[in-house]
Amino acid sequence: MSNQHIKVLLAKKKIDVHGRASKLIARELRDAGMEVVYFRFGTVDDIVTAAIQEDVNVIALSIMTSGHMLIAKKLIPALKANGMTDVLVIIGGIIPEVDFEELEKIGIHKCFISGLPGETVAEYIKENVGKVSLR
């Protein structure tokens, strides 16, 4: 799908002020030719609604102030319940690497540590979008 139009919902919690990295990633994904919807969410339901309305291929979560596990645990079943089983779900920010395995078990496709070039994320998206499913 690497030459197709890719639409990303970049979801960042509304009450969190840390936006430098997520805004940079948004810009770098746009540089990589993707359409990025930068979205401030209140609850997990907001993410699902926005993902459906915007009909995105990718949900990229940016988490800086904890709560990632809870969000993942709610988001993945909610996406499935709404039939969004072919969306690629990735997460980045201040997330301890020791949590990566559990997040991937829950259904997050890929976890990224902080400080990476946006190209790394873009490459991963291009290689994997459309090829995954949430089961």
Add this chain to the structure above:
Amino acid sequence: MSSPVANENFSKVKEDWEKARAKYVAKLKQRENLSGIPLKTVYTQEDIQGLDLATMPGVYPYTRGLYPDGYALTPWMQQMVFGYGTVEETRKKMETLVAQGMEGYFGNKVFNMVLDIPSMYGIDSDHPEAEGNVGQCGVTLCTVEDYDDLIQGWDLNTTNFSLITGDNCLPALALITAAAIRRGEEPGVLHGNSMNWYPRTAVQDIPSWEPKNGYLLMTDLIRYCSNNIPAWNTANLFMYGLSEAGATPVQELAYGLAWGKSIIDACKERGLEPDSFVGRMGFQIGIQMNFFEEVAKLRAHRRMWAKITRDAGCTKPQCMHARVHVHTSGNVLTAQQPLNNTARITMQLMAAVMGGVQSIHSCSYDETIGIPTELSHRTALRSQQIMMWESGLPDVADPLAGSYYIEALTDQMEQAAWKIYNELEEQGGYRQGLADGSIKRAIDNSAYATKVKIKSGKQPVVGLNKYVMDRKDNYEPFKVDTALEVKALERLKAFKAKRNQGDVDKALATVKNACLELRDGQGELMPVLVEAALKGATNGEMCQVMRDVFGWVVTE
């Protein structure tokens, strides 16, 4: 200042120097600092020609420091940021920090407490959007009982409570004031800080008040404190926030000082005399990685603020003092090889101390992974204490003064910052730059430029783009027990059950009226919020009423 630059001997020495480097000089790459100021490889007496070096610490314009003998009378305040869980866990941490020797001027207790993001945003722990964030990256403080417990046992005359709040700034001050009153003390006994940093929305795209109302609320708090809590520090000029969002050190100076000027202007428009409030404004400054640039920045900053405040009508020296709390940059720390961050933090601390600041928070080396552990947090505090007691750095005020490089750079940083500052002032100042998004665009572009430089390797970052290792450190971070969220909810529920709901409703209706009046430029909100806090209104309830009246907007 007359330097012996025309000295024949120097000309001869310089010729010899030129000869010595002639073979390779064409190959040298032009270097620049993080602000983009081009650097020479050597600075000489020629570089300080024309600079005013007839200055002393403690004397206007305070380039060399606010106090005549630097740290000799009392060292800087160690103000580690802390706070997690409910007030109970946070109190334990306060006691631990005191036991570890964390103290302020003359041995006073100083607590630099961060509230969790729901509290900062102004929603209580039982709000659906708070789920998963309660007590996580800060302490949850919702009710007057939370604040009762917070101040319990501390002598309010010698204890400083720095409340790291967001848009709940006024309700938080109302709640701690109410707690002091419930303890039978006058509000005037309180010591501490309000952040009052609505202007951060220039760079942080978090929902907040409409700009005009944000400034009305800030000035309301400042006026209340001037009249009722004179020792309270009323506004934190959050240059750290600008820096962390991507501002270069020069941009941080320019926009930070313009931020300060905008508050002075707003208060004057509300009829306040500069001498009555400017002395209670203070700065929080970020320290990035270029050591000399940061020292020069701190020196230029003091000089510029002294000029700005004097021009604004201040006559008291303390109103021209740029009092600075440093927060070492979290953004420059890497998740890769996290222990490397101890070296970065040490460098930043040295810059802050040699720059002569009043108070320091040092980051923990594992902040890029999660919430700091007890060990990393203690090590960050100990780094300050090693600097304070072992290094000899605090012995001499402004020890880099007179260095050709530092004096020339201080001047260059100042000139570069004035250029941005004056352009912004001509266009309507910080408030205009906030409203039209120009400050955000400039800083976002700097953040992007920095990332491009890091990706290309032009700006080396050890462990990230240089000396990279594949090995995962698999570091075990501190985890806040998620059971604390349940505990916080129960605490709030129990509080709400025993308060008189009729009184609360009435108090909130009064708050609403006061908000409507304030929106029209009339009346005072803070005293009404204190009354509401005394009646049992929570942080989230007061904020909700304020949002209803003052508008709540997202800037992108």
